[in-house]
Structures are given as structure tokens and as C-alpha cells.
Amino acid sequence: MSALSWQAVVAGVGGQGVLFVSRALATALEPKVKGILISEVHGMAQRGGAVVSHLKAGAYSGPLVSPGSAEMVLALDPGEAVRNLSYLAAGGWLVVNAPDLGFLSAKGKKALASFGARAVTVPASELAREAGAAKGANVVLLGAAAAAGALPVDPAEVERAITQGQPEARARANRELLALGAGAAEEA
Amino acid sequence: MDVLLTPSGGKEHLLLGNEAIVRGALEAGMAFATCYPGTPSSEVPDTLYRLRKQFPNKVKYYFEYSTNEKVALECAAGAAASGVRTLCTMKHVGVNVAADPLMTLAYVGVRAGMVLLTADDPSLFSSQNEQDNRYYARLSGLPMLEPCGPAEAKEMTSHAFDLSEELGTPVFIRTTTRVNHAREAVKLAKLGKVKQKSKFVKAPMQFVTVPAVSRNLHLRLLNIHKQAAALSESSPWNKISGRGKLGIITNGVSYNYVADAVADLGAKSKIKIFKVGMSYPLPEKKLANFLKSVDKVLVVEELEPIMEEAARAIAQEKGIKVQIVGKMPGQIPAKSVDVEIPKFLSRAFEYNPRLVRSAIAKAFGLKYKGTAELKLTGMPAPPGRPPNLCPGCPHRATYHAVKEVMGDEAIYPTDIGCYTLGLLPPIQAADFLICMGSSVSSAGGISRATGQKVVAFIGDSTFFHSGITGLVNAVHNNHNFTLVILDNGTTAMTGHQPHPGVNTDSIGDITTHVPLEPLVRGLGVKHVTTIKPFKVRASKKAIKEAVAHDGVSVIISKELCPLFAKRVAPTSKKPFYVNQDKCKGHMDCIKKVACPAMFVEDGQARINPMQCIGCALCAQICPENAILPVKAKA
DSSP: OOOOEEEEEEEETTSHHHHHHHHHHHHHHHHGGOOOOEEEOOGGTTTTTTEEEEESSSSSSSOOTTTEEEEEEEEHHHHHHHHHHGGGGEEEEEESSSSSSGGHHHHHHHHHHHHOOOEEEEEHHHHHHHTTOOHHHHHHHHHHHHHHHHHHSHHHHHHHHTTTTTTTTHHHHHHHHHHHHHHHHHOE | OGGGGSSOOOOOEEEHHHHHHHHHHTTTOEEEEEEEOOOTHHHHHHHHHHHHHTTTTTTTOOEESEEEEEEEHHHHHHHHHHHHOEEEEEHHHHHTTTTTHHHHHHHHOSOOOOEEEEEEEEEEEESSSSTHHHHHHHHOOOEEEOOSSHHHHHHHHHHHHHHHHHHTOOEEEEEHHHHHTEEEEEEOOOOOOOOOOOOOOOOHEEEEEEHHHHHHHHHHHHHHHHHHHHHHHHHHSOOOOOOSSEEEEEEEEHHHHHHHHHHTOTTTEEEEEEEEEEESOOHHHHHHHHHHTTEEEEEEEEOOOOHHHHHHHHHHTTOOOOOEEOOSSSOOHHHHOOTTOSOOOOOOSOOOOHHHHHHHHHHHHHOOOOOOOOTTTOOOOOOOOOOOOTTHHHHHHHHHHHHHHTTSSOOBBBBSSGGGGGGGGGOOOHHHHOOOHHHHHHHHHHHHHOOOEEEEEEEEEHHHHHHHHHHHHHHHHTTOOEEEEEOOSSSSSTTBBTTTTTGGGGGGGOOOOOOOHHHHHTTTTTTEEEEEEEEEHHHHHHHEEEEEESSSSSEEEEEEOOOHHHHHSSOOOOOEHHHHHHHHOOHHHHHTTTTTEEEETEEEEEEEEEOOOOOOOHHHHTTTEEEEGGGOOO
């Protein structure tokens, strides 16, 4: 096992599949790291509220990420990206379900650039809807993150994690959503 | 097969804290489990329920969702006194409901291992308060174990059954949200043998607590406490790591933050950590030796300064000259954690890695270079996202009808469940709430004391939990108010658990359904009406009649939770749309019900067809009849 140490924050709104993404990331990372910790949000917040999940891979004890420490902030909603930006580490990846970084304002974009952050923006909800899988924006965005190199594992590992144990039809649909995200990420 | 039922041990699995507690109980051969669900404890009973349902031939335990926590604990006490290993789970405030049986169960004890899970909720993610249930160990005299994460939660749960049997007394497992809802690799051990049935052996001098018996039982409890205190001294859960002349005493999830912080600060050779896992009784001798071995001690514990006070008392008693710092005498955060995360160790709100790191650095004069943080000035503020009733939620329709009839003048005591969200505009039908069941009883108090019109709201599960006795009181004492029971056929807020009012045939459970209306009539309520809330005009008429009734009246508003209905009774209702030619922009739909499926565009209301489930509430409110089902679109 390598001494990989990687922290991420996955954010969105109740019902968007935030927990699915963080669990899939954990499954993808599991063969490569010594320990994985996830912090989840359940209960009241799931009723349309902000949902966030912290993921820490490596030799950590506590399940919460500190501000300035996340190698990736993946947000299924631009507003939730803003709410969780303080977790981003210098030079980290911001992966957002949005057509571009317009939601940040000019000042915000500048701050992000001078922080050395790399951004991937994909209109994942739109792409998922066009593909007839309105609830699959989370998988599209994960596909984009993997293809852009925002994750410490190969896209194939992500595909394995997402499709593992699923019936073939469902697995195929998810592979297509991952590919949609990958395609969009490369174009961005 | 589910990993939680793997018979053999050895393998590691990524488990949620609550799943790990289930596995720990199964490894200990648990035979009986009761609960009332409540965040952050709910996935423990939900997992037990799911496993029994999916693998009826594999699981060997009895499980029930009990009516409330007092009932759950009493039922569990009966099983444990009969000699089967028993688990009872609840959230922190649930222990208040169960406090009466708890205090005397501590006197009589158990004949087989019994574990009581209290899941605390610092920062109030899903609770009405953030009380520290470590006090319950002190109040009852029962031992308490506090895991720091899922892996330890499994080990401790399993061990707690043995400890309980050794001492002949129930044992607490106390978790916090960050333990219940963390996920980590957990190494499984073998599944335990289950003793499913036993025989109740009569022993009234132990189990019938008349004063003459209880005087002896109190001495029994004190002797057990003494025995437990000795076990705490050698407990593997109370461990010291590291070296140095600086010390930290910590417990639960705070231990993890401390361990990471000491590494971040490069202070592993300077700081010793005392991790308290068996937190009651505290290992006082071991703590005294620890205090003697260092120059300065920082106590890091969320909520109340319990270990800090204990450390000060030990130091005083033993004459140990050590400086003890923590949260006493104590600063109070100026603002709620929603607005600003506290920057010091306070008695309010959960801790986090950064806070603990800076507290350690400050206490011991250590430097932390820190990580760069993105400057957020000039960026747009993130949107406020208060939780909202779902699109098509029947509570919205009931609230709308009541507000149309009663306006803002009536007083609206409310209760605990999704419908508490009726607090928010535009509904604003929530004026008083303190605990499960308080709607009914406080309604009597408010109407008696003021003579104002009072309409109280309570959910069906909460009514069974603790609304019934309040309603009997109201009938008996001739109170004057209307109670609306929001009957959505499930316990929606905590994840759709069944309750006595639910007909569970459709989900294949063998339980007996207790229908609400005959129950309410049986309690002596003279004016009882059942309404279908999505029939707006008929609902308003029924509410008018109910509030005009002199005395206690009850409206049962019956409509399945749409999220639950999707699972058990799917319908094929079409979404609605706003006909733009007909809409004159009154905005009644937006102003009065604020369904999340609606938005405003070009001065007109619009409906997101992805979110609308076709409840037709807004269509009945629109003065222009401009809201129509999609199928009617030409």
C-alpha cells in the first residue's frame, strides 16, 4: 500500500446523491490507501437542505476536513461550491456542476486562480437530463472529475466503484453517464 | 448476503458508525432489540429491521420499533431481566423520555447483557437541544462507554454486553453524530451465539421496587459502581499514548481531532494523550497518575466540562500541582454555530479539527504554520437553504387550510417531525415546541391561560409516542382547542419507520394496526373529523366546524407522505403547469404555499415538472384556474 493521503469535500443539496458520490470515491480509493474516513449528513438536512460529505484517505484519525486542506471540492450545485470553497487546498481541484465559473463573480474567479486552484465545470444536470437520467448528474460530474485528473485514481477505478454489484443494464447506464462527464471535461 | 451477517471474522468493511454498532451487537449474540428512531441513532434500528426483513432465516433476534423510548426501555428491561441479551437504542432526548424506567432499572439490574445506546447531537443537526447525556451515567450510576469512531463503536458495543453481564447492570454506549455518521474500515469478528429464549425466574426481592426492596437495591447499585470503578482503572478503553510533560485528556470523536492535531503540530514527543473510553466511572487513580506525570493538562471534550471538573477534583483531593485548562470558567460564543464557528473550546456546539488544533497550540504555546485558505471576500454569499417541506407534501395543504380559516391570530403549538418546518414563511404555523408530545398538552395550557384560539399540530407517529396522554388530559379537564393530527402513515422525518397507526400489511410486517380515529374517539373526544388535505374546500369546511366546537376537537388529516407512497403505493399523477394566457400574476400560489416545485419567471408563477408530483394544491388556490395538469395541455 502506498502512503497516499488525500482529502475531499463533496457537496450538494438533499436528493442530489452526495453520499453516493463520497461512498463511490471511497470504494475507488480503497485498494490504494491505508485508511478511509467519511463523514455523512443524515436527518433533517436531507429535506432540500445543504448536504456535505467529507472524505479523508490516509493516516487520519478524525473524519472532518479542515479549511484549506481538501485536494478536491466536488459540488453538485454552484451555491454549495461557494459554501464549501474554504475547504479547498492551494492548488486543489474545484469540480462543479455548472456551465462555467460565472457563479463566482470576477473577483472570486481571480481569487481562485491566484490560489493555484484548478477548476472543472460541467453542466452535469443538463447532460444527465438529456441522457434521460435526470438523477444521474452526480455520476456525470464524477466522470468529469476522473477524466480531468482531479482524483488520485484512474477513471477505470471509478467505473469499477460505481458499477460494482449492479445489474448489467444499470451498470451500462452509469458507464454512459461517466463517459458523458469525461467527454464534457475534456472539452472544457 | 449482507456483510453485517458474515458469520466469520477477519475481513474489513467500510461501515457507518451505526452499522458497526449493529455488527458489534450481533457479534455479542444479541437476541432482543427495541428502539424509538431518532437522528443520529436511526440507522441502528433501521439496519436491524432491514436485516430481519431481508434475511428472516438468518437473523436470530427479536426486533421492534417501540411506541416511545420509555416503552422501548421497559420492554428491553423485561427481556434482559428474563435473561436474553438486549439492545435498546434512542437519541439523546429520547433518554429523557426513558429516564423514569432508567433510574430504577439501574437499581434492579439485568440477568443478561443489556446495552443502551444514547446518540447525542452536539451542534443540533437534527434535534431540539444539545444536552450532554454523559450526565445520565452519573445520574443513574450506570457505566458508560464512549467510542471515537465506527471501528471502536463495534468493539465497545460487543464488549458492553460482557461488561453488563459481569456487573449485572445495563451499560450505556454514548455516541455523537460524528461517530454515528462516520464511515471507516471495521474489522469483523465472528458472529456470536444467540440465546433466543429464556425463562423468567421470579425474584421479587430484586425486581419489585417497593421502598423496603429499593433501599437494599440502592446499596446494590453503589456496590456495582465500586466494582465498575475498579474495572475502569484497568479498562482497555482508557489508554495513554505518547510521551512528554504536557498532557491532554479527551474522549469520543474529540480524541481523533486531538490525535491529528498533535501530529500536525509536530508535538508527538511533547504531548501525552489520555483517551477516556470508559467514561463512567472514570478511572480516577489512573487519571491521578497521569496528572502527576505532566506539568500542564488540557481537557478536550465537547459540551459539558465533565472530565475537566473531575480532573480538578482529583488534583485537589490528591494535592497534585498541575495546571488544568479546558473550557472553565468559560467563554460563551457570541453567535450561533450557523453564523460563526466558535474559535475556542466552549460548552456549546461540536468541535472540529481546526478548533482543537488551535486550542492545543494556544494552551501549550506551540506554533502552527497552517495551511493557506482561499479568501472568500468579494464572492457571492452562498444561498440560504433552510430545509423545506417536499413538493406535494400533504402537511403544506393542511397548514394552508388551517391558516385560511384561522389566520395569524390563532396560536399554533406544534410538535416534532417534518411538519415542524411549518415554522418557516409563508406557512408560519408554529408558535410553541419543546419536546415530543408538547403540542397537545401545551395547547391546553395556552388556551386556559389566555382564552385565545389554539390549534395544535402533531404527527401520527409523535401522537402515538406521547400525544395520547396529553389528549386524555385535555378531555378530562375540559380544555378548549383543536388538535390536528397530521397522519401521513409513517415516521417520515427519521426515515419512514412504521408506528402503531400504520397498516404494515403492504410492507409485509406482521404487526397489528391501531387506527387513529377510533382511538381518538375512545379517548373521549366528541368532535373528530378525518379530512383529505388535498381537497381544499372540504378541508376548510371541516376545520371551521372543528374550531367552532366548544371543547377539545380533533382533525385527522390523512394523506400518505409522498416519499413513502413512492415506495409502497406509487400513483401516476401528472405534474401541473401554469397556463401563461390565464395567469394574471396574483401570485397566491407562491405567497401562500411556496412549494419548492414553483418559481417565478417574467412576473408569472411557473412549475418545475421534474419536481411537481401533481398534488393539485396550487391549482385549487389559483383565482384564475390557470394551473392545470400537464395532460390537459392542448
